[in-house]
Amino acid sequence: MHTQAQNTYPPGPKLPFPWQFIGRPFANLPDTFLNLAAQYGDIVHFMLGRQHIYLINHPDFIQEVLITQQRNFTKGRVLQNSRQLLGNGLLTAEGEAHIQQRRMVQPIFHREQINKHIPQIIQLAEEMSLRWQANQPLDLSAEMTRLTMNIIAQALFGTTIDAQTPALSNAIQVLLTTPHAVLRRIRAGSNKREFQRSQAHLTAFIETSIAEHKNGAGQSDILSQLLHATDGQGCLLGQQQIQDHAMTFFLAGHETIASALSWTFYLLAQYPQIAEKLSAELDSVLVGYSPSAENYSQLEYTKMALTESMRLYPPAWIMGRQAQQDVTLGGYHIPQGATVLLSQWVTHHDPRFYPNPELYKPERWLPAARAVRPKMAYFPFGGGQRLCIGEHFAWMVGILTIATVMQTWRFKQIPGRRMTPEFTVTLRSPNGFYVRPIPIKL
């Protein structure tokens, strides 16, 4: 019986997985997974201690996990660490609680609601662009983080973070960069204390903002919409739920976009002919004006450039699920309790779907090229009922920022500085991601 079960395991390394990533917990994982996929195929099995892990590397099976068989998979233990920061917000809620919460907050993220933030987004992007100085080395990563933090704070709380103390932005950086592994291991260490101080700081900021909104501040921001969101019976969200949602949207909603934008500008610096093509589109659609709600959907090549950049550098590079019961996938038996991993990094670099996968080529996203590719060969925002709720917001901020910046600037790579991705829970652009901005109109 035991032998028979072992025979049904998909191929994979037979030794327990070498867990040598402590300290830099994710640094080598993405390429290790790429190699496992290349060596063993579409479903790879390995053990991590006593835990069965299945790495899923084909879009059809990814579709099964996220969509067709989504009821059989939950986030399970994958989420336990995030709860201490995000409470029971949308990213971390499960089952009925998730469905109910999602239903209540979904209207806030409808296209027409989100489009109302367009003028503020453009204003913040223009202010940033005006601050830059020609030819002076610019830390793109820091600039994009500051911009997207201000954009999400403005949309969520009706205020920018620059207007608050620098301690708050420091606190946010600490929360985003402290790896879960560190939190678990160093229970009383200084990392953990700094993390807790930062968490308390951000929580206090959110609590104050909620109190001010209850007293009438903010009319059209997301927080005021959260305060008025109701379920089918007219019940409002509780104080803790509002706090958890605000914390989740704030933290999930800016570092990811900052990473996507940094890598896009970096790629455009390396591929000047693509930057020129993008400029030509901006000239013909915007004719020198700022983008608006009316014409931003016409920026098709700009969108293709961003799509392709999130293929090469997906801000969320891996997702995990836990099998709720015994499941069959691709002819293999996956036992209840097993962990299933889906990696955007691996699938987005698969040469079966993207010939010459390392090449930055926005034309891969022309309708004819898209049509022959399986749907889930590209899933930067996940899929199924847990699809990213901020997807439209992210596209909008991304496209509008690229359009605003590229109307004024080109970027030149600084010789000798090769940027390598920094993998944590998400793929971040490393600090000190320097380029030189060159004005296009003198």
Ligand code: HEM
């Ligand atoms: C480029 C930017 C972004 C990327 C790549 C991204 C990626 C993702 C992915 C892959 C998931 C699914 C996780 C899973 O199923 O395990 C997700 C979920 C989520 N994202 Fe995003 N995200 C981005 C921007 C945003 C923004 C702007 C917000 C909010 C303002 C946001 C809020 C959320 C929330 C609340 C969830 C959980 C949804 C649910 O389970 O119902 N994200 N995101």
